[in-house]
Amino acid sequence: MTFALTHLIDLERVLALYPETDLDRDTAIATLAEAARFAEMVIAPLDAVGDREGLQYRDGEVTTPTGYREAYSRFIEQGWHALPCDPHYGGQGFPRAIAAMAEELWRSSNMAFTGCMTLTHGAIAALEARASAGLKERFLPALVKGRWSGTMNLTEPQAGSDLSAIRTLAAPSADGTYRVKGQKIFISWGRHDLTDNIIHLVLARTPNAPAGVRGLSMFLVPQQLLDQDGNPGPGNDVRCASIEVKVGQHSAPTTTMLYGSEPTDSGEEGAIGYLVGDLHKGLEIMFIMMNEARFGVGTEGLAATEHALQTARSYARERIQGSEAGSASDVKVPIIRHPDVRRMLMRMKAAAEGMRALCVVIGAAIDQALRSSDAQQRNEAQHFVDFMTPIFKGGNTEAANELTSLGVQIHGGFGYMEDCPAARHWRDVRISAIYEGTTAIQANDLVGRKIARDGGAQARKLATQMRDVGEAACTHEDLVALGAALVTGADTIDTVTNILLDRYGHSQPDVLLVSVPILELFWIAAIGWQLGRGALAAQGALAAADSDQTFLRAKIVTANFFAQHWMPQMEALRREITASSDAIVALSDDQV
Incomplete structure (x- = not known):
């Protein structure tokens, strides 16, 4: 770090x-x-x-x-x-x-x-x-300090990712508040005992609101209403009807929430809520929260990979099994000496280091977007964050699913036992590629709202930055393979971007059929770019008298591993993306 x-x-x-x-x-x-x-x-x-x-x-x-x-x-x-x-x-x-x-x-x-x-x-x-x-003065201090917690309420039984199908209603009341009535499902941390109050942000539609997502508004609905001193007072008409039994994250409640299950003292039905922002701008506001959460979930993918790596590496250093490959000796060795175990550990290590680098770079861009005194710098930083968010969330979480599975594999049969932490990492992270927008939703966002909307500007900028790092790496003997992979990868990004823009203008469905491979391609490119930057920095730091030579050389080797054993997938993905998609939809629903 x-x-x-x-x-x-x-x-x-x-x-x-x-x-x-x-x-x-x-x-x-x-x-x-x-x-x-x-x-x-x-x-x-x-x-x-x-x-x-x-x-x-x-x-x-x-x-x-x-x-x-x-x-x-x-x-x-x-x-x-x-x-x-x-x-x-x-x-x-x-x-x-x-x-x-x-x-x-x-x-x-x-x-x-x-x-x-x-x-x-x-x-x-x-x-x-x-x-x-x-609302800020009443609710933010306790939320910031963590005395109260917050939730995001989108999903309903008939409205999963299709928010246009939301039915929860919010009727205006004479006192300026709203009465919210409806059911929300899969609400993370919708009810728990860690905080004094829970502040629910609920997407709902008002009477006579426009149809679809254009009619959605955002409402703040506290679990406990506030008294005159701003402290939690009487309960609001918000009820947790049940919690889900899940594959993983057993200690994180996923709830079904009911709003407005009983008439109030005044005879009005519904939980008391407060309008956040303007009417019918709820989706815009929810995306502020959603993008914050997506960056967090991308960090979850990094975190799960790192923990799985640490667990698997410790086990591989201690587990004695078999002789070393190619050795005439029958002396038993730790499994970290076995070739495929080493390959799996290196795959985990390279991905974790690349994800962390990308996390820091996106975090710094968020800081620039929020705080820079230069309007152009703020604008450029925000464009970068917007472009990278679906890549970071979708790519990290998909990779984490693979890499935590490798952690189980390294443990062998023990990894499949419930008392092995490797199994827990695998189960806990599985949801990360689903909640806050599935991988396909991230990919469609990347293709449509990001690459197509700006004419490929950010994608081409990524290619240019990759190429610059690659060309610099080629000047160092230890980094030639890395440099060549980055230059080739940059060319692939440019090629795919041009094809994507051409196809998107003629047939959006054809592009969406391969949007997830496109996201995977861009994730590999972004990780390779950051590992390349790190390798160049390590190469430069080696000359310092007080440098940690072992650590710095490991950075270089890890980047080279990613270039040689992961980045070749970019060419396979390019071929998949540019090939005909007819076979994906050629069969009838009954034939699939």
Whole structure:
């Protein structure tokens, strides 16, 4: 993390964007060291406990596993929840590039536990951007400090990814509030016992609203209504009807929420809610929260990969099995000496390092987009973030599914046992490629809203940056293979971008049939680009007298591995993308 922060971004420039925090490099790194200590000592021990115990549901109330409430209390008391938040509302005001690294540590240690934080930060972002001054002052301080948590309420039984089918209604009341009535499903952390209040952000439509997504508005619906002093008071008409039994993340409640199940004292039916932003602009506001969450879920993919790598590597160093390949000796060796185990570990290591590099770079761009005094810089940084978000979310989570599965494979039969942590990593991360928008949704967003809409500008910029790094790498003897792979990859990105734009203008369905391979192609390119940058930085740092030669040379070897054993997939993906898609749809539904 220190290498990424000090070699892949201009850390001093990022810190200068937050003068009110008086942060310097040493303080930032020391903060991450403390975050790591908290993760290791407090959160990580609860991972297996939460997986084993799960949640208790009774009469609409949800009880988290042993130790969760105490750990969460310590988490917010020490200010960790408020790390990236605005100091005006009680936040620490840390740059996003640094906060993202702390979040990786926490997610690695216990993915299920940190989901509550992710959703609350998304709610904070949405309210900061669009809520009225009154709503901000009433709700943001407690959300920022973590005393209250936030949720995102989109999905309904008949409306999964198709938000135009939402039926939840919000009727205006005489007092200026709204009465919200409907059912929402798959609501993460919709009910729990960690906070004093839960603030639900609910997509609903008002009477006579336009049809489809154009008629959706956003409403803030607190679990507990506030008294005159701003403290949680009487309960709102919000009820948790059930929790789901899931494959993984057993300690993270996924709830069915009912709004407006009983008439109020005034005779009006519905939970009391407050309009956030303008009427019929709910989808725009939800995407503020959604994009925040998608960056967080992409970080989950990184975190799961890193934890799976650490677990598998430790096991491979200790598990004695078989003799070394090609050796005449019958001396038994650790399985890390076996060729295919080494291949799998290197695949995990290269991906984790590349994901982390990309995470830091996107985080720094978010900081620029939020804080730069130069309007053009803010605009360019935001375009980069918008372009990279679906790649980061979709690519990281798909890779994490493969790589945590490799972690199980390295453990052999033990990996398939429930008491093996490798199995837990595999189960917990599976949902990450589904929630906050499936991989296909990320891919369609990348192809349609990002590449096609800007005429391929950001895609071609990525190709140019890859080519520049590749050409620089070719000047170093140790990096020639890496450099060649990056230059070839840049050419592939340019080719696919041109074909995509041409096809999209004639037949969008033909492009969407291969949108996921396109996303995978761009993810490999982005990871290779960042590993290349890291290898060049490591090459330059080797000359320093106090450098860690072993660490730096490992960076170079890892980048070369990715170039030689992962980036060749780009050519196969190009061929898949450019081939005829007729066979995908040639069979009838009954024949598939």
